[in-house]
Amino acid sequence: MAQEASHPFDQALHFEEEGETQVGHTSPAYANMIGPYGGLTAATILKGALTHPAAIGEPIALTINFASAVKEGHFEIKAREIRTNRSTQHWFITQSSGGEIVTTGTAIYAKRRETWSSTEYQPPAMPDFDTMESMPRGSKPAFAGMYDIRVVGGESQMFGAKNEDGEPTAESLLWVRDNPSRPLDFLSLVAIADIFFPRIFVRRGTFVPAGTVSMTIYFHAGEAELRAVGEAPLIGHARAGRFWNNYFDQAAELWTANGQLLATTNQIVYFKE
Amino acid sequence: MAQEASHPFDQALHFEEEGETQVGHTSPAYANMIGPYGGLTAATILKGALTHPAAIGEPIALTINFASAVKEGHFEIKAREIRTNRSTQHWFITQSSGGEIVTTGTAIYAKRRETWSSTEYQPPAMPDFDTMESMPRGSKPAFAGMYDIRVVGGESQMFGAKNEDGEPTAESLLWVRDNPSRPLDFLSLVAIADIFFPRIFVRRGTFVPAGTVSMTIYFHAGEAELRAVGEAPLIGHARAGRFWNNYFDQAAELWTANGQLLATTNQIVYFKE
Numbered sequence A, B: 001m002a003q004e005a006s007h008p009f010d011q012a013l014h015f016e017e018e019g020e021t022q023v024g025h026t027s028p029a030y031a032n033m034i035g036p037y038g039g040l041t042a043a044t045i046l047k048g049a050l051t052h053p054a055a056i057g058e059p060i061a062l063t064i065n066f067a068s069a070v071k072e073g074h075f076e077i078k079a080r081e082i083r084t085n086r087s088t089q090h091w092f093i094t095q096s097s098g099g100e101i102v103t104t105g106t107a108i109y110a111k112r113r114e115t116w117s118s119t120e121y122q123p124p125a126m127p128d129f130d131t132m133e134s135m136p137r138g139s140k141p142a143f144a145g146m147y148d149i150r151v152v153g154g155e156s157q158m159f160g161a162k163n164e165d166g167e168p169t170a171e172s173l174l175w176v177r178d179n180p181s182r183p184l185d186f187l188s189l190v191a192i193a194d195i196f197f198p199r200i201f202v203r204r205g206t207f208v209p210a211g212t213v214s215m216t217i218y219f220h221a222g223e224a225e226l227r228a229v230g231e232a233p234l235i236g237h238a239r240a241g242r243f244w245n246n247y248f249d250q251a252a253e254l255w256t257a258n259g260q261l262l263a264t265t266n267q268i269v270y271f272k273e
Helices: A008-012 A038-050 A142-146 A186-192 A199-204 A223-229 B008-012 B038-050 B142-146 B186-192 B199-204 B223-229
Strands: A016-018 A021-025 A058-066 A074-084 A088-097 A100-110 A147-151 A172-178 A210-219 A234-244 A247-255 A261-271 B016-018 B021-025 B058-066 B074-084 B088-097 B100-110 B147-151 B172-178 B210-219 B234-244 B247-255 B261-271
Touching (some): A021 A038, A038 A058, A038 A074, A038 A100, A038 A186, A038 A210, A058 B100, A074 B100, A100 B074, A100 B100, A100 B210, A142 A147, A172 A186, A186 A210, A186 A223, A199 A234, A199 A261, A210 B058, A210 B100, A210 B210, A223 A261, A234 B261, A261 B234, B008 B038, B008 B186, B021 B038, B038 B058, B058 B186, B142 B147, B186 B223, B199 B234, B199 B247, B199 B261, B223 B261
Antiparallel strands (some): A016 A021, A021 A074, A058 A100, A058 A210, A074 A088, A147 A172, A172 A234, A210 A261, B016 B021, B021 B074, B058 B100, B058 B210, B074 B088, B088 B100, B147 B172, B172 B234, B210 B261, B234 B247, B247 B261
């Protein structure tokens, strides 16, 4: 526990309770170009409900809407319990910074029971984590240093990717884990779900201003399953559907090395030109 | 306009303004087994913001959380403008029925400009609409009669689908349009995005209690592009990622006949066993 509490991710998600509000502080370690890394903001929103005394069950779905950049300094999280049924619970969560709402989220919690189960997607075939090189942080924003990312095909596949036929593609396969490593939980899984660089960079091989506007994560594992993953790296698979007039969609899956689909995630991303 | 107003879909989305609230009424034509067809509820939530005098631009993303069944009779829609930036706008919308919130939604609007564009997914190869048979309504709930659905492989592919190798699959390809036909707009597109029967029926070939808990739609077309589609049928392609302990995810695309990707949509669905 002492080790966990000292991880920069846990420090970044340390909130103080002030009545119905939780007060946090932006983290230089997870800074993006403007404001915090979106994955950290997503985890911040989830934590607003996760630590609420009224919460039941475990998260099954989370949507985060990035309305504006989180300003450096303090922010406030408010989790509003919208409705609690026998086995599901709905939350509306806001993050305010400088007196204005900058992020909204809806989270759904559920008590699950064991059922018939089946994984329909094929787990990607991957080279061994240990045989691949970590992407250097280089000139990337601070948060990129907080993840060990190993992209199939090397870093060139993140800026101007080619498919097997040598044609431009928006698809990436990678390994990812926290750096330094940290036992997986819902919060770090949510943060990792945003680790896929904007597909516009991958597809066009050039940097254009871009930023996630909304992101949705569906969870296909519970707390016990995430705990069992421990500090092992995850496999990430991402692609895009359509780039059109300032926005594109991005879809991704997160897998364990042994083929367990932990989460599916989608986002819609702004791009300038 | 007279013709449009008389379509049952437009009747179902007729609201009366009462101050900040819009009051609607459940529609027998779009009834599901319990409460209204989820696609109609999704359109109801979008309409809450779409008709708001403060709305700017066009919808780019919509998430609807189905917290409880909408009770028969009147319901109230409240659209709260969370934040308006230069080119984007964030909404939180609630639907109340019997004095309790039954549905929540977040919608993002944006003013788009023309940019570099590219469709990354392959449009599905489809038999001609006219050569295929409409799925009979049979014993399905009322709303199924409000759509002309033509499934590749026939109705048997909706309950116990097999892939090319003869193995069970959760994947479907279909044509769909309103019945009677109606010019496409954001509202009907949102409703159509929920037309894919729960993948659990498709995959297992049996009926189990199931219901959508949350649904997200990303729009890849504007009002003018939707208007150009007119009353032509759309191509729908749906699949599932993982069924696990009461919940599964479902992903789908909606295409025009000539390969324009109009929307990508995802949902997480409850199933009982």
